[in-house]
Amino acid sequence: MNQVQQIIFGLGLGAIYALVAIGFSLIYRTMGLLSFVHPQYVMLGSVFGYTALVTLGLSLWEAVVPVGVAAGIAALAVDQVGLRPIRHRRGAEISMILATVGWGIVLVQIVSHMHAYGTRALSLHSAEPHRPFHVAGIAVRWDTAVFIAVAAVIVVVLTLFLRRTRTGRALRAVGESTSTASLMGINVERMFAVSASVSGFLGGVAGLFVGYIFVGGITAGDIGLKSLIAAVLGGFGSLPGALVGGLLLGVIDNLVSVDISSSWRDAIVFTFMITVLLVWPTGLFGRRRYVRS
Numbered sequence: 366m367n368q369v370q371q372i373i374f375g376l377g378l379g380a381i382y383a384l385v386a387i388g389f390s391l392i393y394r395t396m397g398l399l400s401f402v403h404p405q406y407v408m409l410g411s412v413f414g415y416t417a418l419v420t421l422g423l424s425l426w427e428a429v430v431p432v433g434v435a436a437g438i439a440a441l442a443v444d445q446v447g448l449r450p451i452r453h454r455r456g457a458e459i460s461m462i463l464a465t466v467g468w469g470i471v472l473v474q475i476v477s478h479m480h481a482y483g484t485r486a487l488s489l490h491s492a493e494p495h496r497p498f499h500v501a502g503i504a505v506r507w508d509t510a511v512f513i514a515v516a517a518v519i520v521v522v523l524t525l526f527l528r529r530t531r532t533g534r535a536l537r538a539v540g541e542s543t544s545t546a547s548l549m550g551i552n553v554e555r556m557f558a559v560s561a562s563v564s565g566f567l568g569g570v571a572g573l574f575v576g577y578i579f580v581g582g583i584t585a586g587d588i589g590l591k592s593l594i595a596a597v598l599g600g601f602g603s604l605p606g607a608l609v610g611g612l613l614l615g616v617i618d619n620l621v622s623v624d625i626s627s628s629w630r631d632a633i634v635f636t637f638m639i640t641v642l643l644v645w646p647t648g649l650f651g652r653r654r655y656v657r658s
Contacts, residue, residue, distance in 0.1 A: 369503055371623050372616055377509030378578070379615020380516035384571040385592035386599065386607035387523070388564035394540035394602045395560040398458075402443060402465040404589025405472040406565045410436045410572020411581030412476055415487040418577075425508070425577060429515055432573045433566040440565020441558055443468050448561075449554065473583050487581035489573075512574050519570065520608060523563070527604075532559060540602075591631075594638050600651025609649060 385407055392400045413435045417428035447468050451461055477484045497504040527533035538546040539556045547553050568589060575585045595614040599606025617637060622630045642648070 370505070371619055373503070373505055374509050375616035375619035376612055377506070377512040377615070378619055379595075379612035380512045381571045381574045381578075381588065381611075382592045382595045382614050382618075383608045383611025384516055384519065384567045384574075385589050386595035386611045387520070387604055388567040388571075389593060389596040390599075390602050390604050390607040391560055391567075392564050393596075394604075395536060396557055398461055398465070400465045400564075401462065402469040402472065403564060403568055404586040404592070405469045406436045406440055406568030407572035407575060407589030407592075408476065408583055408586035409439055409472065410569035411489070411576030411585035412482045412487065412572075413569065414489050414573035414576045415482070415581050417573075418489045419487075420481075425511055425573075428573055429570055433570040436569020436572065437562040437566035439472075440568070441562045443472075444558060444561035449557070452554075452557075469586070473586065477583050482582065484583060486584070487576060489576040489581055508574075508577060512578070515570065515574075519567065523604075532556075536560060591634075594634065598638055598641055598648055600648030603648070603650040606648055606650030 385403070388403055388406070389400070392398055392403065410432055413432045414428055417423045417432055418425065423431075448461060448464055451464055476482050497506050498510075499505070525533075527537055535546070535551045536556050536559060538549065538551055539553055539560075543553050546556070571589070571592075572581070572585055575581070575588045579585075579588070592611065592614075595610035596607050597610070598614060599608070599610030614634065618630060618634055621633045625633065645651070
């Protein structure tokens, strides 16, 4: 029974990984960019979550949308101010990647010098912990259920957005070929902005959950970086793969930490990733050959 509880908690953790991994994959599919500033949107989500839950007194449910929107706006600002000029000048791919690294450092430095946050660990927990509820005799933490439920709703809404709306179809077209999409009359730069905003929203919500289940602050971005494993496992650029990879990573991560050793957790998880890539070099759902034009 305890093993089942650990798997359920791992799915909750995996839901967090999945949200960030989907953001990684969405940026890569539309921009062809591995964005190293993306994990810092998780960091921003955790500190915005601290403001929402502790300073403003919102509940976890109430904080999801405003925290996600705030992180999305920050991601849009970084894209428009820090990346778009490089794209317009047709900068090299390595220049774009290094720019995202630099913006990630800038965001961490800004937060660490803010009086409200600083470098300390921020606790987002309420003063009185909620009791777990039971399903078929299995104790389930309420926050784990919230993480899974919110992530499921977001994934469904995002899927419907990409498949049923004009903007979503335009995003998918840009992901297939920016030049062809441009010839079809799609504003490619606008789609890049939408992609950055949505990815920032996902990272912000994940950061809220990270701060609630662990601690918030400038170290929360480490979870975001670890989510890159989930994106790679599922197949980089594949949104369904990012979801499956995130859930799989969460379960394995938690089981290894509880049943084997928390100090060896990262080494074992990365070894698992390498083993998967040796068998499936493109990941579980990745394309055999991915070419963007």
